[in-house]
Amino acid sequence: MNNSNKTKPRLRFFEDAPGQRHIVESDQYLYQRPKPSHNVVVIGTGTMGQEHMRVATLLGRAQVHGIFDTQKHSMDIAEANFAEYSDKSLVRYPDLESACNDPAVDALFICTPNYTHFEILQTAIKSGKPIFLEKPMATDLQDAAATEAMARDYSSFIQIGLQYRYKAQYVEAFYEALERASLGDIKTISLSEYRPPFLDKVAQWNKFNSTSGGTLVEKCCHYFDLINLLAQSQPLKVYASGGQAVNFVDLERDGKKSDIDDHAFVVIDYANGTRANFTLNMFCHDFSEELVVSGDRGRLKATEVFSFHQLQGAKATLAIEVGESGPSKTIDVTYPALIEQSGHHGATYFEHIAFVDRLEKKSVSAATPLQGLWSMIVASAAQASIASGGAVDINQFMAANDLAHYVND
Ligand SMILES: NC(=O)c1ccc[n+]([C@@H]2O[C@H](COP(=O)([O-])OP(=O)(O)OC[C@H]3O[C@@H](n4cnc5c(N)ncnc54)[C@H](O)[C@@H]3O)[C@@H](O)[C@H]2O)c1
Structure with a gap:
C-alpha cells in the first residue's frame, strides 16, 4: 500500500x-x-x-x-x-x-x-x-x-x-503582528510570566547562578527571544529590577546558598523606537503568560493559562483589537491534544518538525545560534542592571564583553 x-x-x-x-x-x-x-x-x-x-x-x-x-x-x-x-x-x-x-x-x-x-x-x-x-x-x-x-x-x-516561538498563541500572534501587520507599526510589547518555582533538577543545577546562568538567562531567554523577534530590531538600553524574595531562600548545597532570582521587571528600548517590558514572578501556584503588542493601528493580546489547582490543561487565546480599521476577534488557539500533551503545549513538536526538515535540507524557520545569543544578551544585560541598580547601555555592554562586532551600525 x-x-x-x-x-x-x-x-x-x-x-x-x-x-x-x-x-x-x-x-x-x-x-x-x-x-x-x-x-x-x-x-x-x-x-x-x-x-x-x-x-x-x-x-x-x-x-x-x-x-x-x-x-x-x-x-x-x-x-x-x-x-x-x-x-x-x-x-x-x-x-x-x-x-x-x-x-x-x-x-x-x-x-x-x-x-x-x-x-x-x-x-x-x-x-x-x-x-x-x-x-x-x-x-x-x-x-x-x-x-x-x-x-x-x-x-x-x-x-x-x-521553542516558545512555536506555541500556538505565539505562532498566531507573529502571523498577525508581523506577516498580516494587523496592528500597523509595532510600538510597544509587554510580556509576562507568572508561574510556580523552578522544579527540582539533578543536583539542583537550576538553583544557582553559576550553573544556570541566572534566572533571566536560564528561563527568560525564551521570552527575550519572542520580544526580539517582535521588535525586529536590536536593543539599545535595558533596565531591570529583581531579586530572590521567596523561593529557595533556605536551599543550600555543598555549603552554597541558592542565589537565583525569583521575580523581575525588565524594560527594553530598541533601536527602532519599539519599547518593551517583561515581568517574571515565580512564586505563584499556576502558570500564566500574557503578551500584549500595540501598534499604531491596533492591539493584540495572547494568553496562556495552565492551572494545576483546577487540574485544567493549558488554554491559549488570541485577541486582535483594531477598532474601526477592520475586523477584531478573540479566539482560542490550540494544537491537537496529543501534540499539546507531548510537551510545552505542542511547541516542542513543531520545533522537531523544523529540525527534521532541516536535516532533509528544507528551508525552515528555527532558532539560530545568533538569535540564541541575542536572547542571552538581553537577559545578561537585565541581570547586570539588577546587580548595578542602573540602566545598561547595550553599546557599552557589548564593548565591555568584546561583542561590539554584533552591534549594527
Ligand atoms: N526548551 C525548554 O523549554 C526547556 C525546558 C526545560 C529544560 N530545558 C533545558 O534542557 C536542559 C536540561 O534541563 P532538564 O530540565 O532536563 O534538567 P535535568 O536535571 O532534569 O536533566 C539533566 C540531565 O543531564 C544529565 N547530565 C548532567 N551533566 C551531564 C553531562 N556532562 N553529560 C551527560 N549528561 C549530563 C543529568 O544527569 C540529568 O539526567 C537545560 O539546558 C535546560 O535549560 C529547556
Whole structure:
C-alpha cells in the first residue's frame, strides 16, 4: 500500500484506538505511521531529554537510536519511560565520545544542564553531525558568542531549543503582528510570566547562578527571544529590577546558598523606537503568560493559562483589537491534544518538525545560534542592571564583553 505521508491526514486518535488494533499493517492506509528516516542520540536524559525522546517518537520522522547521561539512574528512568510508548531498543553509550560519533546516528540532541553545554559542544561538533542544543546556549556571553562563531564555521548546523516561538498563541500572534501587520507599526510589547518555582533538577543545577546562568538567562531567554523577534530590531538600553524574595531562600548545597532570582521587571528600548517590558514572578501556584503588542493601528493580546489547582490543561487565546480599521476577534488557539500533551503545549513538536526538515535540507524557520545569543544578551544585560541598580547601555555592554562586532551600525 502507498506509504506517502505527505498528503494524508494523521488520524492518531483512530490509529491508537483499541477498537482499531485488528487492522493489520498490510491493510493500513490512514493509520500508517511514517518510517523514521533519521537516527538521533539524546545526551542528557532528564526532564527535557525525555521530552525530546517522546516528541521525536510521536512525530515519527526520526527515531531515538541511543542515549547518554552521566547518571545511570537518569538513563534507567528514561529507558523505562521510553518503553511505555516505544518497542524500540536503545543503545546506551558508555561515554560522550561514543555517543557523538556513532556512524549509525544522524543528529545529536544536547539536553544537559546549562553549565555543561559549551564543553559538550566541543566534543559534539567534532562529529560533523547536525546538533540540537537546548537553551540557553551557555551560562555566559563569552561561551555563547564562541558557540555562535563555531556555528558560523560549522559544516553542518546547530539549532537552539528556543521553542516558545512555536506555541500556538505565539505562532498566531507573529502571523498577525508581523506577516498580516494587523496592528500597523509595532510600538510597544509587554510580556509576562507568572508561574510556580523552578522544579527540582539533578543536583539542583537550576538553583544557582553559576550553573544556570541566572534566572533571566536560564528561563527568560525564551521570552527575550519572542520580544526580539517582535521588535525586529536590536536593543539599545535595558533596565531591570529583581531579586530572590521567596523561593529557595533556605536551599543550600555543598555549603552554597541558592542565589537565583525569583521575580523581575525588565524594560527594553530598541533601536527602532519599539519599547518593551517583561515581568517574571515565580512564586505563584499556576502558570500564566500574557503578551500584549500595540501598534499604531491596533492591539493584540495572547494568553496562556495552565492551572494545576483546577487540574485544567493549558488554554491559549488570541485577541486582535483594531477598532474601526477592520475586523477584531478573540479566539482560542490550540494544537491537537496529543501534540499539546507531548510537551510545552505542542511547541516542542513543531520545533522537531523544523529540525527534521532541516536535516532533509528544507528551508525552515528555527532558532539560530545568533538569535540564541541575542536572547542571552538581553537577559545578561537585565541581570547586570539588577546587580548595578542602573540602566545598561547595550553599546557599552557589548564593548565591555568584546561583542561590539554584533552591534549594527
Ligand atoms: N526548551 C525548554 O523549554 C526547556 C525546558 C526545560 C529544560 N530545558 C533545558 O534542557 C536542559 C536540561 O534541563 P532538564 O530540565 O532536563 O534538567 P535535568 O536535571 O532534569 O536533566 C539533566 C540531565 O543531564 C544529565 N547530565 C548532567 N551533566 C551531564 C553531562 N556532562 N553529560 C551527560 N549528561 C549530563 C543529568 O544527569 C540529568 O539526567 C537545560 O539546558 C535546560 O535549560 C529547556
